Amino acid sequence: MRLTIGADIGGTKVATGIVDEHGRILAKIKRPTPAANSDAIADVVGDTIEELLERYPDTPVDGIGVGTAGFVDEERSTVVFAPNLAWRDEPLKRRLQQRVDLPVVIENDANAAAWGEARFGAGQGTNYVICITLGTGIGGGIVTDGSLYRGRFGLAAEVGHYRVVPDGRRCGCGNRGCWEQYASGRALIAEAQDLATTAPTRARRLLELAQGDPSRIQGAEITQAAKEGDAAALECFRAVGHWVGLGLADLAAILDPERFVIGGGVSDAGDILLDPVRESFIKNVTGRAVRRFSDIRTAVLGAAAGIVGAADLARR
Ligand SMILES: [Zn+2]
Numbered sequence: 481m482r483l484t485i486g487a488d489i490g491g492t493k494v495a496t497g498i499v500d501e502h503g504r505i506l507a508k509i510k511r512p513t514p515a516a517n518s519d520a521i522a523d524v525v526g527d528t529i530e531e532l533l534e535r536y537p538d539t540p541v542d543g544i545g546v547g548t549a550g551f552v553d554e555e556r557s558t559v560v561f562a563p564n565l566a567w568r569d570e571p572l573k574r575r576l577q578q579r580v581d582l583p584v585v586i587e588n589d590a591n592a593a594a595w596g597e598a599r600f601g602a603g604q605g606t607n608y609v610i611c612i613t614l615g616t617g618i619g620g621g622i623v624t625d626g627s628l629y630r631g632r633f634g635l636a637a638e639v640g641h642y643r644v645v646p647d648g649r650r651c652g653c654g655n656r657g658c659w660e661q662y663a664s665g666r667a668l669i670a671e672a673q674d675l676a677t678t679a680p681t682r683a684r685r686l687l688e689l690a691q692g693d694p695s696r697i698q699g700a701e702i703t704q705a706a707k708e709g710d711a712a713a714l715e716c717f718r719a720v721g722h723w724v725g726l727g728l729a730d731l732a733a734i735l736d737p738e739r740f741v742i743g744g745g746v747s748d749a750g751d752i753l754l755d756p757v758r759e760s761f762i763k764n765v766t767g768r769a770v771r772r773f774s775d776i777r778t779a780v781l782g783a784a785a786g787i788v789g790a791a792d793l794a795r796r
Contacts, residue, residue, distance in 0.1 A: 495786070644663075703749045725758065
């Protein structure tokens with residue numbers, strides 16, 4: 481058995497696991513991310529790695545892969561910039577190698593999760609997969625011809641900031657009209673809260689689930705109401721699904737994947753989300769009269785994708 485370790489560093493928690501060559505997590509440790517203290521984050525990651533190594537003293541571990549929020553340089557060693565982690569030019573690979581004598585590879589977290597999903601999850605069986613994670617924003621990863629596409633400077637696949645509306649809604653990145661302002665989990669919540677505020681009678685069920693307070697409507701309430709067949713909640717999914725499908729159509733025009741895999745909390749709604757996504761995709765993609773359509777599926781690995789993907793990248 482050949483093992484590697486994968487770590488997933490997010491804004492709120494660090495999750496590290498020891499993973500076999502089939503993408504199975506044998507043991508996992510979770511710790512809160514000391515996000516405000518840049519030195520302490522690397523220490524926490526190092527601690528979790530050492531603890532896992534101690535648990536498997538007799539099995540060789542071949543390497544360590546780390547997926548982290550933020551921009552990772554083309555050498556896959558330094559986190560150039562991570563807005564939520566107080567990191568600027570953080571030499572993460574060097575720091576971890578000071579603690580453990582193993583090869584280390586650093587990757588952007590969305591790329592690592594996409595790789596995990598492509599190799600061991602809903603992307604299995606094809607070498608052309610684009611993974612999209614709908615959360616607060618939109619994370620993306622592109623696998624083409626069986627390889628993770630990183631771009632020249634390691635910054636490829638920032639699909640959430642693809643501009644779908646010129647001069648549209650303001651985005652945290654400084655631009656306007658980015659895809660994630662229309663097609664993310666946050667966009668779904670904004671849609672439902674807006675509906676509940678402006679048309680409370682139509683949004684009665686949503687408001688009921690949120691104790692009458694529009695600001696308490698979150699993804700779970702919208703998904704529950706939609707699963708019950710509530711028209712207002714379904715309308716919110718249709719609105720967001722339309723934007724998701726539109727963005728996928730543009731990505732298909734450029735990258736022509738065989739499959740899109742949609743993850744993140746919003747994808748728990750399954751076909752309630754995917755039906756309007758597919759409809760919008762087919763309506764908008766170029767060459768629709770003649771082309772073969774990409775298959776659109778939900779992700780299956782959930783939060784484990786980041787660990788599994790980072791661990792597998794450490795094998796390569
Ligand atoms: Zn943006």
